[in-house]
Amino acid sequence: MAKGEVAIGACVCGAVRVEIGVPARWAWHDHSAASRQAHGAAYATYVGSWRSRFRVLDGEKHITRFEDEAAGTARSFCARCGTPLFYERASAPKMVNVPRALFTARTGREPRYHMNLGQQADWTYLGEPLAPLKGYPGVMWERPSRKKKRAPPDPMF
Numbered sequence: 076m077a078k079g080e081v082a083i084g085a086c087v088c089g090a091v092r093v094e095i096g097v098p099a100r101w102a103w104h105d106h107s108a109a110s111r112q113a114h115g116a117a118y119a120t121y122v123g124s125w126r127s128r129f130r131v132l133d134g135e136k137h138i139t140r141f142e143d144e145a146a147g148t149a150r151s152f153c154a155r156c157g158t159p160l161f162y163e164r165a166s167a168p169k170m171v172n173v174p175r176a177l178f179t180a181r182t183g184r185e186p187r188y189h190m191n192l193g194q195q196a197d198w199t200y201l202g203e204p205l206a207p208l209k210g211y212p213g214v215m216w217e218r219p220s221r222k223k224k225r226a227p228p229d230p231m232f
C-alpha cells in the first residue's frame with residue numbers, strides 16, 4: 076500500500092469517524108471476558124494502530140470513555156449509538172486498538188493473532204458444520220454431535 080494511505084472507520088450512527096494509517100501495526104482477536112462484554116459479542120477483533128497514526132476525524136464531542144483503573148484499560152464509545160470506538164491498554168501505551176468492524180475498507184493487516192484464549196466463551200462459534208433448519212429459511216443450525224455416549228463398562232465382564 077502507498078505511504079500516507081489511510082483507512083476511515085465510523086460508528087453505527089455516523090457521528091464519529093476515525094482514521095488510521097495503513098497498513099495498521101497488527102490485527103488481533105481478543106477473547107477476554109471484558110472485551111466480550113463490552114462488545115456484546117463472542118469476541119472482539121481489533122486493528123492495532125500506532126497512536127501517532129490514529130486520529131478522530133469527526134464527532135469528538137460524542138465520544139464517551141470508560142476507564143478501568145484496576146485493569147489499566149480505557150474503552151471509548153459513541154455516546155449516541157453505543158458503538159465501541161477504541162480500546163487503549165496501559166501495557167501498550169503507544170497503541171490504539173480500533174474494532175476491525177468499524178472499517179469497510181482494508182486496513183493492511185489480517186487478524187491472525189488470538190489473545191486471551193483462556194477466557195474464550197465455550198459458546199463461541201468455531202466453524203462447526205451447519206445445515207439449513209427445516210421450515211426457517213435463512214436459518215442454519217449446528218446439529219448435535221452424532222457421537223453416542225457410551226455406557227460405562229460393565230464391571231461384571
Ligand SMILES: [Zn+2]
Nearest residue numbers: 086088153156
Ligand atoms: Zn455513533
